[in-house]
Amino acid sequence: MWLRNLFLLTVLTANVHALPDINSWTTSKGMKVLHVEASELPMVDIAVTLDAGSVRDGQHHGLARLTHSLLNKGAGELDADAIASRFEDVGAQFSASADLDRSSIVLRSLSDQALFSKALQLYIKVLAEPSFPAKDFERQRKLMLVGLEDKQQTPAAIVSDAFFKALYEQHPFAHSADGEIDTINALKLVHVERFHAQHFVAANAVLAIVGNVTQQQARAIAQQINDALPKGQAQKPIATVTPSQQQQLQIDFPSQQAHVRIGQTGIQRGHPDYYSLYVGNHVLGGGGFTSRLVQEVRSKRGLSYSVYSYFLPYAQPGPFMLGLQTRADQVDQAIAVCRAEINKFIQAGPSEDELALSKQSIINGFPLRIDSNRDILGYLSVIAYYDLPLTYLHDFREHIAGVTLADIKSAFSALIKPESLVTVVVGRGAQD
Numbered sequence: 001m002w003l004r005n006l007f008l009l010t011v012l013t014a015n016v017h018a019l020p021d022i023n024s025w026t027t028s029k030g031m032k033v034l035h036v037e038a039s040e041l042p043m044v045d046i047a048v049t050l051d052a053g054s055v056r057d058g059q060h061h062g063l064a065r066l067t068h069s070l071l072n073k074g075a076g077e078l079d080a081d082a083i084a085s086r087f088e089d090v091g092a093q094f095s096a097s098a099d100l101d102r103s104s105i106v107l108r109s110l111s112d113q114a115l116f117s118k119a120l121q122l123y124i125k126v127l128a129e130p131s132f133p134a135k136d137f138e139r140q141r142k143l144m145l146v147g148l149e150d151k152q153q154t155p156a157a158i159v160s161d162a163f164f165k166a167l168y169e170q171h172p173f174a175h176s177a178d179g180e181i182d183t184i185n186a187l188k189l190v191h192v193e194r195f196h197a198q199h200f201v202a203a204n205a206v207l208a209i210v211g212n213v214t215q216q217q218a219r220a221i222a223q224q225i226n227d228a229l230p231k232g233q234a235q236k237p238i239a240t241v242t243p244s245q246q247q248q249l250q251i252d253f254p255s256q257q258a259h260v261r262i263g264q265t266g267i268q269r270g271h272p273d274y275y276s277l278y279v280g281n282h283v284l285g286g287g288g289f290t291s292r293l294v295q296e297v298r299s300k301r302g303l304s305y306s307v308y309s310y311f312l313p314y315a316q317p318g319p320f321m322l323g324l325q326t327r328a329d330q331v332d333q334a335i336a337v338c339r340a341e342i343n344k345f346i347q348a349g350p351s352e353d354e355l356a357l358s359k360q361s362i363i364n365g366f367p368l369r370i371d372s373n374r375d376i377l378g379y380l381s382v383i384a385y386y387d388l389p390l391t392y393l394h395d396f397r398e399h400i401a402g403v404t405l406a407d408i409k410s411a412f413s414a415l416i417k418p419e420s421l422v423t424v425v426v427g428r429g430a431q432d
Contacts, residue, residue, distance in 0.1 A: 019370070019393055019394050020036040020038065020210075020370070020376055020393065021036065021037075022034055022035070022036055022380065022383070022390045022393075023035040023036070023037075023215050023218070024384075024390055025219070025222075027202060027222055027223065027226035028226060029201075029202035029203060029226050029229065029230075029231040029232075030202055030203040030231065030234070031202040031203070031205045031206065031207055031222070031225070031226055031229070032206045032207070032384050033206070033207045033208075033209070033218070033219075033222045033384075034206070034207070034208050034209070034380040034381075034383060034384045034390075035208075035209045035210070035213075035215060035218040035222075035380075036209075036210045036376055036380065037211075037212075037213065037214060037215065037218075038210055038211055038212065038373055038376070039212045040212075041211070041212065041373065042110055042111045042112065042212050043108065043109070043110060043111055043211050043212060043373060044107075044108070044109050044110075044111045044116055044209070044210075044211035044212060044213055045106070045107070045108050045208075045209070045210045045211050045373045045374055045377045046106065046107040046108075046109075046120075046123070046207070046208070046209050046210075046221070046377075047104050047105070047106045047107075047207070047208045047377050047378075047380075047381050048104070048105045048127060048205050048206075048207055048225065049102055049103070049104050049205065049206050049207075049208070049381045049384065049385045050102065050103045050104075050105075050199055050200065050204055050205050051102060051199065051204050051234065051235045051385075052064055052067075052068075052098065052102070052103040052195070052199035052200070052204070052235075053098055053099050053100050053101045053102045053103050053177065054098060054099070054100050054172070054175060054176070054177035055100060055101060055172040055173065055238050056172075056195075056199060056235065057172070057175065057177075057179070059183070060179075060183060060186070060187055060191050060195075061175045061176070061179040061180055061183040061184075062144060062176075062177070062178055062179020062180070062183055062184045062187065063179070063187060063191055063192065063195055064098040064103060064177060064195065065097075065098045065144070065177045065178060065179070066137075066140055066141060066144060066179075066184075066187060066192060067098070067192045067195045067196055068096040068097060068098040068103055068105070069096070069140050069144075070130060070132050070136060070137060070140055070192060071096045071105065071126050071127065071130045072084070072094055072096065072126050072130075073130070073132070073133055073136035073140070074130060074131035074132065074133040074136060075122075075125045075126045075129050075130050075131055076125055076129055076131065078125070079133065080133075080136060083122065083126060086118070086122050087119065087122060089118075090109065090110070090115040090116075090118045090119045091109070091110050091115060092107060092108060092109040092110070092115070092119035092122075092123075093106075093107070093108040093109075094106070094107055094122075094123060094126065098177055099177055100173060100177055100314065101314040101315055101318075102385055104381065105123075105126075105127055106377075107119060107120070107123040108374075111211060111212035111213065120221065120224065124224060124225055124228045125228075127200065127225070127228070127229075128200065128228040128229050129228075130196065132189060132192055132193060132196075134189055137189045137192060141184060141187060144178065144179065144184050145181060145184055145185070147178060148178060148179070148180065148181050148184065149181075151178065155253050155255050155257070155259045155426045155427050156259055158251060158253065158259075158426050159251070159259040159260070159261050159323075159424055159425075159426040160176075160261070161176050162249060162251055162261075162424045162426065163261040163263065163319075163321070163422065163424045164176070164319070166244075166247050166249055166422045166424055167244050167263065167264070167265060167319055167422050168241065168244075168265075171238075171239055171241055171242070171316075172238055172239065173241065173314070173316070173318075198232070199235070200229065201229055201230050201231060201232020201233065202225075202226055202229040202230070202231050202232060203231055203232050203233050203234045204232055204233070204234050204235055205229065206381065206384035206385050207222055207225060207384070208377050208380035208381045208384060209221060209222070209380075210373045210374075210376045210377045210380065211373055237315070238315070238316060239316075240316065241265055241316040241317045242265075243264070243265050243417075243420060244263075244264045244265045244420055244421075244422055245420060245422075246419055246420050246421060246422065247422045247423070247424075248422075248423045249422075249423070249424045249425070250425050250428065251424070251425070251426045251427075252427075252428075253426050253427040254427075255426075255427040256327070256328075257325040257326065257327065257328075257427060258325065258326055258327070258328045258331045258425055258426065258427035258428040259323075259325050259425070259426045259427055260323065260324050260325070260326065260331065260334065260335060260423070260424070260425050260426075261321060261322070261323050261422075261423070261424045262321075262322040262323075262335065262338055262339070262342075262421055262422070262423050262424075263309075263319050263320045263321040263322055263421065263422060264319070264320055264416065264417060264420050264421050264422060265317045265318075265319065265320070266311045266312065266313065266317050266318055266319055266320035266415065267311060267313050267317055267318070267320075267415065268313050268314060268315060268316055268317045268318070269313045269314065269315060269382075269386035269388065270386060270387070270388060271313065273407075273410075273411035273414070273415065274311075274313070275399040275400060275402075275403055275407075276403050276407040276408050276410070276411035276412075277311055277408075277411050277412070277415065278311070278362075278400070279355070279358055279359060279362065279400060279403040279408060280345070280349065280350065280403075280408035280411065280412055281309055281310060281311060281320075282358040282361065282362060283345075283350040283354045283355065283358045283408075284309055284341070284342070284345050284350075285307065285308050285309025285310070285322060286308065286309060286310050287358055287361060290357065290358075290361075291308075291309075292341050292345065292350075292354075293307045293308070293309060293322070293338060293341055294306075294307055294308075296337055296341050297324065297334060297337055297338065297341075301333070301337065303324075303326050303330050303333060303334040303337065304324040304325055304326045304334060305325070306324065306325070307322070307323070307324040307338070308322070308323055308324075309321065309322040309323075315386065320415070320416065322338055322342075324338070328427060328428045331425055331428050335423060335425075339418065339421070342416065342418060342421075343418055345412060346409075346412050346413050346416055346418070347409075347413075348409070349405050349408045349409040349412065350405065350408060352405065355403075355404075355405055355408070359400055359401060359403065362400050363397045363400055363401060366396060366397055366400075370393060379392070379393060
């Protein structure tokens with residue numbers, strides 16, 4: 001035991017210098033800003049994160065993703081080709097995406113003042129003043145329809161969408177950010193314009209800045225973005241997630257493999273049991289080849305090449321999810337083994353050796369998760385958007401090291417309810 005504690009102490013005190021110091025402030029229009037100075041590379045990474053994910057689609061499923069795909073198709077007098085050319089001319093990269101819970105508009109640029117200034121001005125123009133050309137709207141809408149037709153032929157996509165619909169039913173989390181064919185067909189340009197006007201506002205945004213910029217320079221960057229966006233209002237919280245109810249859903253599909261999802265509603269960001277569940281799930285199904293599920297499902301029985309589990313926390317409780325692929329004639333056996341391992345883990349938790357190895361793996365691997373500016377940018381966006389402590393990165397390994405067997409058993413038994421698990425299978429019917 002003392003050797004294990006000595007190891008953890010050594011890991012916790014190593015590489016402390018690599019952890020970034022976070023500067024934070026709020027602009028005059030209510031936009032929260034987080035900044036990390038990293039002068040090792042002549043680069044700047046910027047991300048505006050908005051409460052504008054697909055949960056804000058309303059009845060227009062797919063609207064958030066369509067809106068973000070159109071940002072760089074026109075702004076002011078510039079068309080899509082001009083925008084792309086100007087970003088390329090200064091060596092900058094632009095991207096925009098909308099997921100279930102939030103959206104992100106990202107700029108990566110050289111920190112050379114002349115180049116960065118041009119990149120930033122164009123980024124702000126695209127963010128705040130998109131023109132949404134009608135021809136590009138129609139083109140992107142058709143591309144989304146093609147993507148939806150492709151999804152109908154992809155069992156992995158089918159099982160994922162079906163799992164979320166079964167888990168969340170009438171809640172906005174039930175709907176894919178890709179939308180559905182009927183809702184995409186019904187979208188109009190005015191819907192995109194209204195979505196942008198409502199959600200692309202300072203009070204609905206957080207800003208992360210990482211790179212070769214001082215705090216004074218970061219404040220100037222934040223001020224320019226703040227000035228370009230209307231103040232607006234933060235979005236009201238989405239509906240509360242209700243605990244999932246047991247369901248078993250079979251979807252026929254002519255595939256050699258059956259795709260399986262098992263799970264239930266899980267936890268939200270900032271949940272007090274997050275670290276206990278994180279470490280516990282690393283033992284159960286998140287630790288790769290050393291995890292219980294891989295050992296029982298793959299190594300001992302050969303039922304699947306890959307099996308995994310994870311918690312996906314959002315602003316509201318996201319899913320606890322277990323996934324695998326297996327032969328159609330092995331589906332029932334594979335599901336039974338997974339359920340048995342979940343039940344066993346709830347009752348007994350990990351062994352002391354499993355717990356120690358998982359904590360060692362997580363703590364040793366943590367520096368690799370923040371070893372680039374882009375990684376840090378992603379963490380800053382999460383910290384700001386979900387209002388996590390500014391010490392989150394500094395405290396992470398200490399929290400992991402402090403997790404006990406009793407903590408894991410308590411957290412899993414309180415949250416995971418085997419009688420409420422949702423099971424979705426895609427593919428088996430065609431083999432019966």
